[in-house]
Amino acid sequence: MVKCCSAIGCASRCLPNSKLKGLTFHVFPTDENIKRKWVLAMKRLDVNTAGIWEPKKGDVLCSRHFKKTDFDRSTPNTKLKPGAIPSVFESPCHLQEKREKLHCRKNFILKTLPVSNRGHQLVGASCIAEFQPQLIFEHSYSVMDSPKKLKHKLDLVIIELENTKESLQNVLDREKHFQKSLRKTIRELKDESLISQETASRLDAFCWECCQESTA
Template identity: 70%
Template structure:
């Protein structure tokens, strides 16, 4: 058998054998559509997958923590809610945890998101490799040009060395600046 859990966001109440002893009772959603709608709106729970207001399923419950003491009819042996009452006690910070409900995306949806991120990462790696290859080719051609200038005696060995050192520094700096940060 499945343990019933309270449907309110951020509420950890579970319907266990000792719940009643702790004064905790669990209440199914009203069959009256109008009152049910008011319960759902009071909960401010969104359904991330359906991108709308969450809808209770058959057997979903709210625990007594979300109702005022005056909402209960304690005259009967079984504690009941008075007709037409609306739950009104919700932790205001709990709806901030709503994003954790997005983890309830179906495995298929999560896999799709993961695949998308992986493919973006692969594309980024590919373009980084291309840039680094371009950088290497540029460096090679620059070195070749420096060698040719020196061979033609258009620049001295010292100038060639300085240019080569400068070219190497420049390329290293741009690689670090653009791709490591």
């Protein structure tokens, strides 16, 4: 499974040629204090719990979110210096809008903060007031509904589409019938000399134009 950077808006993926491009990926620290600082620096919320996002085993951040001075390049394998904290994050326009909407929601309440594997909260209560206005409300890319529910929704959409097609065809059939009736009436009026040939031709042409527009 290809690992992806956990930072909001970052599309970096750990591929075989990543290192050749100077891109490295780093797991979250095991030290709870350092891990907390990483999480706060990311300003990411979990959309499912409305709490601060907590990294899972295997989650990584790419080197784009660290300064050059954060790395130890004295060894063949590029490593982060002890205590290095990510600090390079960009906020795309659409994420900025989501953050502003979140900040304006009067009824939004930050739920109980996630607990780490060691039983300690990643973020203390004193940090909430400081960082809550800056947190980015993450878009969830996971499918929340079960396959059965999704299939049911798809079936409803298909049924609605078929009904729409049927309604449209009925409208076209009625219009076609109306066009035939109108042309028949024009011919009858011309045959009874109630309208001139010129008028009949213009009315017939008008019917033809309307018919073409409706089927275009």
